[in-house]
Amino acid sequence: MQNAWWEKQGNTWWVKCNCTKSFPASEQIIRHPTVKLRCPYCSAEFNAKDAVELYDPLET
Numbered sequence: 420m421q422n423a424w425w426e427k428q429g430n431t432w433w434v435k436c437n438c439t440k441s442f443p444a445s446e447q448i449i450r451h452p453t454v455k456l457r458c459p460y461c462s463a464e465f466n467a468k469d470a471v472e473l474y475d476p477l478e479t
């Protein structure tokens with residue numbers, strides 16, 4: 420993994436989209452009930468609870 424801006428923010432999770440790609444999202448956004456995540460690969464927008472998978476990169 421390269422150093423990236425999101426790694427400095429701590430609580431970052433990875434979100435898997437329906438298109439099978441995963442992208443990072445902050446825990447703040449994931450816990451927010453109305454803010455939607457937007458997949459950078461297919462532009463899909465969805466709530467974190469509707470994600471195919473959520474996982475903490477530090478625990479995989």
Ligand SMILES: [Zn+2]
Nearest residue numbers: 436438458461
């Ligand atoms: Zn996608």
